[in-house]
Each structure stands twice: as C-alpha cells, then as structure tokens.
Amino acid sequence: MSINEIVQTITTHALPVLLAITLHEAAHGLVAKLLGDNTAWAMGRVTVNPFVHIDPVGTIAMPLILYIATAGNFLFGYAKPVPVDFSRLRKPKRDMVWVALAGPVANLLQAVVWAVVIYVLTANNNEERFFFEMAKAGLLTNLVMFAFNLFPVPPMDGGRIVVGLLPWRLAVGFARLERFGFFIVMGLVVLGVVNALWMLPIMTASMLSIQWLLQPLANYLQLPSP
16 A cells, blocks of 8 residues: 555545544533533533543554554554543433443434535535545545444443343343453454344345435436436
C-alpha cells in the first residue's frame, strides 16, 4: 500500500470516524443522564468534542497500524468508554438497555445522514471525489459501528442489551462473560465468525432499510434505482 493511498484514506475517513465515535459515546452519556445517572455528564463526557473521547492507542495507533499491516483488510479500534453507574438509573435493568442501545442508534442515524449526502452529491453530478469518498466512508463507518457494537456479548452494547432483557437469574450468569468478553469477540473476529454471520447480514439489512427510507428522496432527485 502506497503512502498516497494511506494519506487519502486518512483524510477521507478522519471526520466521519471522529463523528461516529464522538456521537456514539455522547449518546450513551446523554441517555444515561436522562434516565437518572449524570456520571458522564458531570465528567464532561456528554460532548461533541472528539478529543474527550479519543483513546490514543485504541482510536489512533491501533487502527492505523492494523490498516497498514493488513492493507486495509482488517480494522479495529475503540474510544474511551463513557462511564455509567447503572445503579443510579431509575430502573437499572430496564434502563441499561436504553443506555446501551443509544450508541448504535446514533451510528445508524449518522449512516442515514451520510446516505442523504451521497444522494444529493450524485443528483448534482458533483465531480469533487473527495466529498463523495468522505460520504461513502461515513456511511460505511457508521454501519460497521452499528453492527459491531450490537454483537450480543458483553461488554459490547449488544451484550448489555441482552443482559437487560434476560430474566435476573440468566442475566447474572450472562453478565459474568464480561471479564472474558473482549477476548471472545476478538477470537470470533479473527476466525471470521463475526464478519460472516453477524456484521454482513446486519449491515446489508441496514443498508436496504436506509434505501427504502430514502426512496422518496431518491424519487424527488430522480436518481436511478440502486
């Protein structure tokens, strides 16, 4: 992979990735505050300032190294998790679901916005490839984050949603997976299980749903069917 390709990828992905991470984490904290826990709010984590959420290793170094080492075929990263004291939520078990779901929903909404940008640029025959590539990066980044974070193993958001939905006895047992959850998820990622059996189906279904949602806009802009 050439230096030019790396630089181009960084410049087109930087803003979408920062927005995706920032709004994902801020959404967790905002919903937690609305449901009774102001821990993240008091620590200044409910903000659109990306530097508050960036982890130097997980957000910058690791994704960059993996991208270069695998020629863009494998990418993984993380931000500083927003602190949530679930015991301070009004109904901890139920509200855990809404707090966990807030992050992925923020990514799905951003994917819709980036898709709108793509439709508008396409309709106007925009010849500036930079903005088009940035919009594509924004759409893909947010679909990836939406699907990946919903993976049903704690500490992923999907795992916390499962804990909140299970009966107490099962929830307690399932929550114990969290200490091993990161290694379980990474192992399944390396084996290709997460990508083939989880990510691709959810991302495909999400993209089809977005296309259906934006069909009136596509018709108005007189865009051809995808």
